[in-house]
Amino acid sequence: MERLGTGIGWRPEIADAVERMPGIDWVEAVAENVCPGHLPESLLRLRERGVTVVPHGVSLGLGGADRPDGSRLTALAERAEALGSPLVTEHIAFVRAGGPLTASPRLEAGHLLPVPRTRDSLDVLCENIRIAQDALPVPLAVENIAALIAWPGEEMTEGQFLYDLADRTGVRLLIDVANLHTNHVNRAEDPAKALAELPLEAIAYVHVAGGFARDGVWHDSHAHPVPAEVLDILTDLASRVSPPGVLLERDENFPEPAELERELAAIQGALEKGRTTRESSTESPSASTRQSSTGGPSRAPRDSDAEPPAGTTAARQRLALAQTALLSALVAGTPVPEGFDRVRLGVQARALAGKRADVVAKVAPELPHILGKGYRPAFLAYAQGHPMAGGYRQDALDFAGHLLDGERPEDASARRELHEWRRERSGPAPHSHRPAARLARATRKVLLRR
Template sequence: MTELGIGIGWRPEIADAVEELPGIDWVEVVAENVCAGHLPDSLARLRARGVTVVPHGVSLGLGGADRPDPERLAALAEKAEALGAPLVTEHIAFVRAGGPLTASPRLEAGHLLPVPRTRDALDVLCENVRIAQESLPVPLALENIAALFSWPGEELSEGRFLAELVERTGVRLLIDVANLHTNHRNRGEDPARALAELPVEAIAYVHVAGGVERDGVWHDTHAHPVPAPVLDILADLAGRVAPPGVLLERDDRFPPAAELAAELTAIRATVTTARRRPAPAAAPHDRPASRHGVGAAALRAGRALAGGDPLLIGAGARVSGGLMPAVGAVRPPGPRPRPHRRRGKGARRWPRRRARPRCPPGTRHGREWGWGRWRCCRHWSRGLRCPRASTCGGCGCRAGRSRGSGPRSWRGSRPSSRRSSARGSGPRSWRTPGPGRCRGATGGTRWTSSSRCSWTSGPSGGS
C-alpha cells in the first residue's frame, strides 16, 4: 500500500503557498482543472521535488444510469499517466440525467447528487465501476459524498453500501470524514457505525475539510476551518486503521499560509495521537458478516501501483473489517456449545452414549435392537441358559441358535405385526403373557424374562 502521508488540495489560488508549506508529502488536484499536455508550472516543480500528485475527478458520474463516458475515462487516464499518479479518485454520485435513454435533453446537475442505497442502484454502480477500472491504467478509489436528503426506500446503510461495493468490485475507498459529519448533522447517521461497517483495509486515503451551519443545515463548504467534531471522527478512524494518507481540502476563502500550516499540524497530531490509543471494540451488530466474492479476493491480492508497489492488504484481516481468528487460537474457557438437535414430530431421540461395559473374558455380547449400542447379555455373562430356548427357537439366545451363527443373526421370519408395546419397557420392546409362554407360532417370536430378555436381536440380516 502506497504511504502518502499528510497532504493538501492543490488549487491555483494557493499554488505558491502550497510550495512553501513545510511537511507536505503529496497534493491532490481536480482532474477537470488541468490538461495532460500542459501542466501548471507549480505542479511540475512539486513533482520535481518528489511530491506525489493524485488527480481527483468530479464529472464521471459513476452512480448514474448511463455507462461512463469513454472520452472522459480516456482523459482521466491520460492525466494520471502525465502526473505519474499512483491512483485516481472519483465520487459515488451521479451528476447528470436525461439523454437518449429517456428521450429527453441531457441535464448537468453541476453538483454531486447521492445514489440511492438500494440493491438495484448498487448493481448499476458496480457495473460502471468495473468499466472505469478496465479503462484506467492505475487503481481507482471512490469517495463518499455529503447529502442533504435521503432517498425513500433505501435498503442499506452507508457503511454496508460501501462494504458491498468493495466486495464486488475490489475498488479502493476515499473516506471523507467531513462528509460523515455532514450526514450526521443533516440525516442523523452515526459516523461511528459507518466506520465500524466499513472495510477499513480498503481505504486509500482520507479527506478532511471544514463547513458551516446555516438555518439548521450543515453545509460542507470547504471554505471554513476544520471543526473539532470532524477531527474527532478522524481520530476514530485512525484508531481503527492507520490511514495511508490524509489530505486537507480548501476550495474557497483561502486563509494565509500560516493558518493552513496550523490546520495541517492539527491533523497530523490527531492521527499520531489516535494511533497510540487502542482501537474501539466493535459490537456484533456493528460489523455484520461479509460475503467474500471475486472483488474481495482481488482486493486482498492487491492491485499493482505505479512503480510496481502492490496494494498490501493484511493477510490476517477480512475485507469486511476486523481481524480473522488466529490459526490455532485457544478456545475460550467454559463448556463447549452443544450441537443443535432437531425437535418436534418425527425427531429421533437417542439415549446418551455411555461407556461400553467391561465384561469378564470370554463373555459373549449381543446388540439390543433399536438402541444402536452394545450391551452385555445377562444370560450369557452369568453362563445361564435362556429358559425359552427349549420351547421356541426364535428367542435369539445362544442356546436357541444353530452352530456358527453370530450374535447378530436371526433365525426365523420377522416377528408378527400383532404386538403391543409395554409402557415404560423401552423402544421396540415386546410384552408377553408371562415367563415361558410363546407369543405366536412363528419362528420369529420373541421371548422375554419376567421383565424382558436383556439380549434381543433384529430380523434376518442383522440389526
C-alpha cells in the first residue's frame, strides 16, 4: 500500500490555510463536493506541488440493501481519475432505504447509519463492495463509522465484522479512531479489542477527529478539538502497526491555522509514542500479533469458510425490511422496531433532523436569510412530518413550498422573496444560472438592507 504520510481534510473554508500549512503530504476531499470538469483551483495547485488528493465518498450507501447505484459509482470513478488519486474511500453504512425491495417510498437519511453486524448484512456488503471494486479504476477503502444506536441481535463484534469483510473481498480499511471512541462511549465497545481483531495489513489510512459529549452521548461532530482519548486510541493502533497515512478531519467551526497545526503535531506525537512502544516490544508478542487458537484474529463462526452463494436476494430482502423499519422510525415517526433503545433512537432522530437543517442552510443560504431566526424551528417542525426523499437541494425546495402552502412566513415581503427564490430554482432553466440576473438580485438585496 502506498505511503500517504500526514494529511488533512480539504474543505473550501480552509483551502488557503491548507495550501500554506507545512508538512502536509496529502489531502482528502469530499467526493460529492468536487466536479471533475471544474476542480477547485486550490486542489489543482496542491496536485501540481505533488500533494496527493483522495476523494472520500459519503452517499454511495454500500451497506444498504440495494446494489450500488451505477451513476454514483461512475461519478466516484470520474473524480478519482480527474484527481489522479491512488485510491477512493467510502463508508460501511447505509444512507437510504425503502423502494422496490420493500414496496415502500424511498427514504433518505441524510447521514451515515450503522449496518447490523449480521451474516445477512455481511453477505450483502461483500457483494456490494465487489460491484464497486469492479467499477472503480483504483483500489477502494471503506471506513468504520460512528454510531449513536446499536442493532439488536448482532452476531459479530466490529473487529470480527471488518476482518471477515477484508478477508472475503480484499478491500482496504480506513480506520477512524475517533469513531472507535464514539462507539466506546455510545455502545460500550472496547477500542483495544476492535484493534486486536483487525486485519492490520489491510489498513489504507487512519482518520482522527474531534467531538463532544452531551447527556451521556458522544457526538462525532468534526467541529471540535481532538480529545486525548482519541489520541490514546491512535497511539494504541500505532503500537501495533505503522499506518500508511493519518489524516485530521475538520468539517465545521474551523479554528485558526495555528490551532490545526497544533492538532497535527499532537497526532504526530501520538504516532511517535506508539512507534516507540512497538519497537521496544519486538521481542515479545504485541497486541497486533495476538492470535486465536486457529492461528489468526478471532473470527465470527460460520458453518463453512467457503464463500457464500453468489445470490444474495433473500439476504437483501431481509436487510431491506430491517433498514426501512429503522429509518422510517428515525425520519417518519413510525413505531420503533423491536429491540432498539427508544431513548437513543430519539437522540438519533433529533441529530438527523438537526443535521438536515444545517445542510439545507448551506446548500440554500437564502432560506435562513429570508426567514431569519425562524428558519431553524420552522425547518425542524417541517422535518417531523416530511422525510427527505430527493437530496438536500430538493429538500430545500420542498420546505419552501411547504411554507408557502401554509401562507408562511407571515411577513408579506419575506413571503414574496421566498416565492421568488423557489420559482427561480424550480423551473427548467433557473434564473440563478444567469449571471446578470444573479448580479441584479444581489444588488437589489444590498440596496434594500441600507
